[in-house]
Amino acid sequence: MYKIVLLRHGESQWNLENRFTGWTDVDLTEKGEAQAREAGHVLAKEGFRFDIAFTSLQTRANRTLNLCLESMNLSFIPVLKSWRLNERHYGALQGLDKSETAAKYGDEQVLVWRRSYDIPPPALELTDERFPGNDPRYADLPKDDLPQTECLKDCVARFLPYWDMEIKPRVAEGKSVIIAAHGNSLRSLYKHLAKVSDEDIIGVNIPTGMPLVFELNEKFETEKFYYLGDPEAVKKAMEAVANQGKAK
Numbered sequence: 664m665y666k667i668v669l670l671r672h673g674e675s676q677w678n679l680e681n682r683f684t685g686w687t688d689v690d691l692t693e694k695g696e697a698q699a700r701e702a703g704h705v706l707a708k709e710g711f712r713f714d715i716a717f718t719s720l721q722t723r724a725n726r727t728l729n730l731c732l733e734s735m736n737l738s739f740i741p742v743l744k745s746w747r748l749n750e751r752h753y754g755a756l757q758g759l760d761k762s763e764t765a766a767k768y769g770d771e772q773v774l775v776w777r778r779s780y781d782i783p784p785p786a787l788e789l790t791d792e793r794f795p796g797n798d799p800r801y802a803d804l805p806k807d808d809l810p811q812t813e814c815l816k817d818c819v820a821r822f823l824p825y826w827d828m829e830i831k832p833r834v835a836e837g838k839s840v841i842i843a844a845h846g847n848s849l850r851s852l853y854k855h856l857a858k859v860s861d862e863d864i865i866g867v868n869i870p871t872g873m874p875l876v877f878e879l880n881e882k883f884e885t886e887k888f889y890y891l892g893d894p895e896a897v898k899k900a901m902e903a904v905a906n907q908g909k910a911k
């Protein structure tokens with residue numbers, strides 16, 4: 664049996680401000696840092712120990728991973744980073760307040776933009792300063808891979824090849840793996856591992872800083888998955904994420 668851990672970054676500055684973030688590279692708040700350390704403590708207490716870690720090219724996930732590993736005394740393990748684990752690109756919504764956007768366009772429309780499987784938010788213009796082609800960290804990416812917006816289906820399409828080629832083989836050879844990434848990039852992997860339908864994925868919300876464990880059999884089929892931590896706190900945190908996209 665294999666166990667892998669998925670960890671969404673701790674609270675970011677724009678989580679706190681309730682703004683659409685996507686590929687905007689915001690940092691953690693103090694609470695987010697504390698959540699990352701706490702995730703490490705919980706994992707250590709439950710007997711987890713990692714051989715290798717995977718994360719995105721975004722500061723909030725990178726720092727969450729570092730703080731988590733530090734509190735587990737595992738700062739020395741190899742860390743592989745890829746843009747394929749980045750948050751789903753939120754297109755022209757990036758920077759906007761989620762509740763204000765819901766007040767303007769309606770809760771239903773915002774739910775579609777946030778959670779539907781195949782309807783992307785409005786796209787950025789190529790000339791927009793928020794376009795990732797203007798960010799040197801993506802300079803080596805083929806132009807066609809640079810998103811102007813993404814729906815979850817697009818995110819699945821970029822995440823799964825990385826899972827298959829880089830992460831899964833390490834797990835298969837017996838390495839214990841943690842993946843520190845983002846709400847929607849982790850929903851992509853969640854959808855795949857838990858075999859969630861295109862319709863049902865709309866109801867899946869991943870809270871910040873709470874380790875999510877997947878237990879997989881030899882065929883890489885999910886036997887069970889669960890969050891570590893107090894179930895009531897997890898439930899509340901998931902509801903809070905769902906409510907972020909509603910008008911006040």
Ligand SMILES: O=C(O)[C@H](O)COP(=O)(O)O
Nearest residue numbers: 682683684685750777846
């Ligand atoms: O990109 C963002 O705004 C968040 O990281 C995830 O947001 P969501 O829960 O609104 O999809």
